[in-house]
Amino acid sequence: MSDLFSTLHTSANALQVYQQALEVVSNNVTNASTPGYARQNLSLEAMPFQPNAGLPGGVTAGEVQSARDQFAEQSVRQQFSNLGTLEQQSQSLSQIENNFNVTSDSGIPGALNTFFSNISSWSVTPTDVAARQAVLNSAQQAAQSFQQATSNAGQAASSVAQQMQQTVDQINRLAGQLRGFNQQRVLGDRNDSGLDAQINSTLEQLSEYGDITALTQADGSVTVLLSGQTPLVVGDHQYDISVSFSTPAGAPATVAGGTPPARIIDAQGNDVTGHISQGQLAGQLDIYNNVLPSLIGNAYQQGDLNLLAQTVADRVNQILQSGNISDGPPAVPGVALFAYNAATPTGVAQSLAVSSTITPAQLAAIDPGPPEVANGIALRLANLANPTAPADEINGKSYAAFYGSIAAGIGSQSSNAQNNLTTQQQVVAQARNLRSQVSGVSLDEEAANLIEFQRAYQATAKVVTVVDQLTQSTINILP
Amino acid sequence: MARAEGQPADARVDDGAVIAQRVEAMLRDACLQLTAPTPGNIDVCRNQLEQAAEGLRRLQTLAPASHGKRRESLLSALRAIQVQNTGVAKLLESAAAFHGGWVNMAAVMTAGYTANGAPARPETRRRLILEV
Numbered sequence: 001m002s003d004l005f006s007t008l009h010t011s012a013n014a015l016q017v018y019q020q021a022l023e024v025v026s027n028n029v030t031n032a033s034t035p036g037y038a039r040q041n042l043s044l045e046a047m048p049f050q051p052n053a054g055l056p057g058g059v060t061a062g063e064v065q066s067a068r069d070q071f072a073e074q075s076v077r078q079q080f081s082n083l084g085t086l087e088q089q090s091q092s093l094s095q096i097e098n099n100f101n102v103t104s105d106s107g108i109p110g111a112l113n114t115f116f117s118n119i120s121s122w123s124v125t126p127t128d129v130a131a132r133q134a135v136l137n138s139a140q141q142a143a144q145s146f147q148q149a150t151s152n153a154g155q156a157a158s159s160v161a162q163q164m165q166q167t168v169d170q171i172n173r174l175a176g177q178l179r180g181f182n183q184q185r186v187l188g189d190r191n192d193s194g195l196d197a198q199i200n201s202t203l204e205q206l207s208e209y210g211d212i213t214a215l216t217q218a219d220g221s222v223t224v225l226l227s228g229q230t231p232l233v234v235g236d237h238q239y240d241i242s243v244s245f246s247t248p249a250g251a252p253a254t255v256a257g258g259t260p261p262a263r264i265i266d267a268q269g270n271d272v273t274g275h276i277s278q279g280q281l282a283g284q285l286d287i288y289n290n291v292l293p294s295l296i297g298n299a300y301q302q303g304d305l306n307l308l309a310q311t312v313a314d315r316v317n318q319i320l321q322s323g324n325i326s327d328g329p330p331a332v333p334g335v336a337l338f339a340y341n342a343a344t345p346t347g348v349a350q351s352l353a354v355s356s357t358i359t360p361a362q363l364a365a366i367d368p369g370p371p372e373v374a375n376g377i378a379l380r381l382a383n384l385a386n387p388t389a390p391a392d393e394i395n396g397k398s399y400a401a402f403y404g405s406i407a408a409g410i411g412s413q414s415s416n417a418q419n420n421l422t423t424q425q426q427v428v429a430q431a432r433n434l435r436s437q438v439s440g441v442s443l444d445e446e447a448a449n450l451i452e453f454q455r456a457y458q459a460t461a462k463v464v465t466v467v468d469q470l471t472q473s474t475i476n477i478l479p
Numbered sequence: 480m481a482r483a484e485g486q487p488a489d490a491r492v493d494d495g496a497v498i499a500q501r502v503e504a505m506l507r508d509a510c511l512q513l514t515a516p517t518p519g520n521i522d523v524c525r526n527q528l529e530q531a532a533e534g535l536r537r538l539q540t541l542a543p544a545s546h547g548k549r550r551e552s553l554l555s556a557l558r559a560i561q562v563q564n565t566g567v568a569k570l571l572e573s574a575a576a577f578h579g580g581w582v583n584m585a586a587v588m589t590a591g592y593t594a595n596g597a598p599a600r601p602e603t604r605r606r607l608i609l610e611v
Contacts, residue, residue, distance in 0.1 A: 071580055071581070075576075075577055419562045419565065419566075422566070423562075423565060423570070425571075426510055430514045430516060430570055434574070453611060
């Protein structure tokens, strides 16, 4: 009789175990599409079977094990960080590129082209008032086109600065969530699949903003590091980062009036900007600290647009001032056409304007020579469109070609970022697929498990029924 | 190729542009296969890359010295090939890095680390004999 009861006991245990196994399968199927969820398995363990020693055998439920693989998770997060960088670069460069259309008749190339074309017309009829007025008007337009281009680039910089602040806020917010999850995990069930999914989903979101490393500690909490060394979350402590727009103490500004770079500061006040190389934050830092300053300058460089504006203005003024408005006597020397704020090298393009005091009659066309040439200055100005002397060039290029090289550089960066973004989206899909192979829920596999455990459950239930019948038969045999 | 021999340069460019577009389409398909780098997909991808390489070889022989819009269309197709080619390379590299990581982890679990911190190679020549 005792054997029958022990068999009944063993079977009852088995029913409970298979019930749990079916619940795990059911949970897997239910969460097949849940972000961050990893397949779980209930490990089944055999009980000692030695009937002589009173050990009836049977099965017992071991731990519920997660199929999550940290290597696969880190691979996905790394690719997400790369995607974040490229998304940001692609978006910002596309916005900047729109201001540098070299094929257009508008903008700086169109305005400079019109300006030199009008000077050429003026050189044919140097005393013609209408031709002189056209030169002044087109000079005004050229100045405005520089102002517009720098204003647009400045707006792009403001937008990126704002995005950077939002990104830092998001990183701190997600780090706060992870700190909360750590507290729950330390105090609660370490095998809570729901909490595990939330943690990994949050880590994935975080990785798009920055390159993060997640280390699971012995107590189940997750330590999160930004760029491998800046702590964001350690146990139930959160370390906020911040963005600062200031010149670092060790690298003082070299260009007067230039805007300071953006810097990322950790909770201890250390500058960790140099460590951030991936994620949207890295993309924003690159645009704000490198790409835009190469155009409109910052505390360390003048910027190519300012260089172009200053070179054009200085050269035109120099040529005009070397000529005469009238040959007198006494001869009246030429005056400057353009004016700008020379005190701030990074503000030249923004402040470029036609001198407020110049009139059409004050445009100096006469080259005093010797020999004196009535339209000599106008001709020299017209030749700036196709220069032959180094003094009329920037870095060995005409003004139009120099502008073209700026535009081509931005266009090339934008095109590369766009192409790389498309590829990176596929790489992310690949990393997710590879992770899915390791830890994802396969509905086919779960269906097979379901049938397997269901059969085992049915078989055990049958054993219970048989034992029950045997017990009843035994009772009936008793006198 | 024999057909291209006696044709004017522009006609050969047309052929070249068509071949280039096919190559680009093959590479694009290869990229899609590589987003799920299962052994089966990698096998399909290998065939596509071989065909693409054959197409590129044909393009080299057809590469004409032409002008105008037709040359532009060929150049445009070739640039698209470059983009897809970069994508294939990147996807292959990332898949290899993933599997390489697994191999390294397996090596570390079986043989530990070398003196300079790299994963050690399991020694396959030695035998362990247990005598009971």
